[in-house]
Amino acid sequence: MAAADPIFAALTAPGTPFEIGECGGMRQFVRAPADLSSLIESARRHGAATFIVEGDRRLSYDEAFARRDALAVMLAIAPGERVAICMRNRAEWMIAFLAVIRAGGVAVLVNSRGAPAELRAAVEECTPALVLADSERAALLTEAAYPGRVIDARDFPSEGRFDRDVAPAAPDDPAAILFTSGTTGRVKGAVLSHRNLITGLMSVQLAGLMVLQNAAQQYGVPVETILANRPQYATLLVYPLFHISGLGSAFLSPMLSGGKVVIMRRWDPEEALQLIAAERITALNGVPTMLWDVLNRAKIDAVDISSLNNIGTGGQALPINLLEAVQAAVPNAFLGTGFGLTETSGAVAMALGADFLRKREAAGRVLELAEARVLDAAGAVLPPGAIGEIAVRGPMVMQGYWNRPEETAAVLDADGWFRTGDIGRIDEEGYIFIVDRKKDMVISGGENIYCAEVERALSELPQVAEGAAFGLPDERLGERLVAVVLAAGLSEDQVRDHVATTLARYKAPVRVAFVRAPLPRNAVGKVDKIRLRAMWPDLSGEA
Structure with a gap:
């Protein structure tokens, strides 16, 4: 997104919700809420609209927020205390996250797919005050002799009122800890602050507004006309919620825009097609494997997938033959890709629509609030087009790894530059091209x-x-x-x-x-x- 773009300039001008200014030596959204809870609270306005679909269960925004408030009361935690969430993708996971943030806690997102010893090790890594688990994971923690407090999702209350005063968190207070690994293979908890997550979410919102404004300009109609006539944004949740892609792009971003999140327990092409048709899914973000599955199965079963108007991928290059197949199957769909990491709260580069099609082999274009550069083995900055390790800086970059000062110092310097471990190049227009992974x-x-x-x-x-x-x-x-x-x-x-x-x-x-x-x-x-x-x-x- 180039600052010279008149649409971008208008959306980020002084006085606008997405106003960008200099703060603390970095470009930031100067009107962003101070804490994530305030941003989440804005989604209450969607009221009776459908929020979560899981099998036969359907929760409106009103119902989800009522459950959120009741659970926040039940947690009885002090601000800043950590609460581990250890569940498969389900409505209770989403409500648990919202409740922890509302109560002023720090959500520790545990990979729910591990063996008992893995689960216990991940939970104990961040010494949480309690664990919120589904029945299966609660049983696995018991098997691993985890000694801490565990609340089973079956015991979550369905309604209640949260009337306790919780002081807003400071922008740099921790909001969530997401696990990631490096070449050692040992899990590390990336500490993401309120500012980090809010920056990531608002960057996605801004990108969506850019797309909307460009569409209005292209078709010569007011933005309000498009908004009034388009269907509810509906996304298929296929990424694990403990991944940054699941948490951000598949859960919190749709929630803020009043979208519908349709949960899949595990990836299954036939079920995915049924849900796309039945729920009129508009957005499908997945890895190339999933996109191939949907396209091939839709062709075999003659299933209508025309509701899809937003298809994206990230983390891996989109093969040209897959791109062509997507365009043939859903010619009106808006395509996009992105590059980001857990440590950067999601995407630091995106390319959408025409921007994506211009350079299909790119992993995205560096976002306005992110700085990116390429380093040689000695840490010297390389010129555009040269290949080296990609480093990024900005208000979306994590605070560090939980209780791992040495490992933090190895990737995050005093000036805020984070070495991603990815090998690639950046061209003069800011497109990032991933060549290899330094991380094994x-x-x-x-x-x-x-x-x-x-x-x-x-x-x-x-x-x-x-x-x-x-x-x-x-x-x-x-x-x-x-x-x-x-x-x-x-x-x-x-x-x-x-x-x-x-x-x-x-x-x-x-x-x-x-x-x-x-x-x-x-x-x-x-x-x-x-x-x-x-x-x-x-x-x-x-x-």
Whole structure:
């Protein structure tokens, strides 16, 4: 979004809700609410409109806020206390988050897909005052002998009044802790402040207004006419809510605009098509795997997906053949992509509509409030077009990792520049192109799998002398995780089952190859995964 754009200039001019100004050495939304609770409260105005759809359950905004208020009373926490949320995607998860923020707490978002020991470790990482869990996760925490207070979602109250005075949080107070991992594979809690999350949400809102204004200009009609005639924004919630993409773009952003959030428990193409048709879903944001599934299944079953007018992806490049297939199936849909991380409260670069189609291989265009640059190995800033590590700065960048000062200092400097670990380039127009990942991570079907974590699980098997996990390109999944181990007396299934039960099933390697000699290593003694990838066809027997 270029500041020279007259629509952008008008939307961010002095006196407007999205006024941008300098504050603390960074460009910020100067009229942003001080705390996230105030921003959330503005969604009450949507009243009787449908907010959450989950199976046969339908909650209006009024009903959801009544449940939110009742749970906020039940929590009985002091401002600043941490509350862990450990559930699958469901209405209670969303209500729990809203209640924690309303009560002045800090929401700790736990990956609900872990094994019992993983769940306990993630919860205890941030020493919460209590845990809000669904019955399955509550049972897993009991199995792991978690000693803290747990409230089962079945016991959430349905109505009540929150009349306790809670002092507004300061903009830089923590609002949420989301877990992420680096090359060590050990979970870290990224601490996101109220300012961080509000900046991320308002940036999405501003992008939406830009699209709306451009459409009004293109068709020569007032914005009010478009708003009066368009259907309710309806999104299919397919990302886990404990991911920043689930929390921000699939939950809080639609809520602020009066949208409808339709929950899927797990990804299933047939169910997705049924929901798109029945709920008239307008927005589908997912990884390439999901988009392919919808397009292929819609063609087979002749399902109407014409309600989709907003299709987006992020985290992985959108293959050209997929882009063409989307355009053929829903020619009037508005396409977009973005680049961001948990540590940046979501997107720091976006490209929508014509902006996206101009440079389809880009991961997005740097947003107005974000600064981005590319660094060489020594930390020197490289010129436009040069390849190096991408670093970003802005009011959306996290405060740091919870109780990890050394790991925070390794990626976040005193001037607020965050080293993303992604290798890429930025052109003169501000488009970001991702070339590789410095972080040893695989994105398979939209899930982040950290190789070091899997390798630690492999090392727990006494028969394994050494092992390495890495990703290979996969047309449907984006990448698939495979492993090579030096071991005797083990089968492929035994290795996969061990990882699936030690961690989580989606983290288990799709294939395991066995070697009889030590794994190849590079000049500094690390396992050479470039050579392993080249050796994979011979090791695995795959052509």
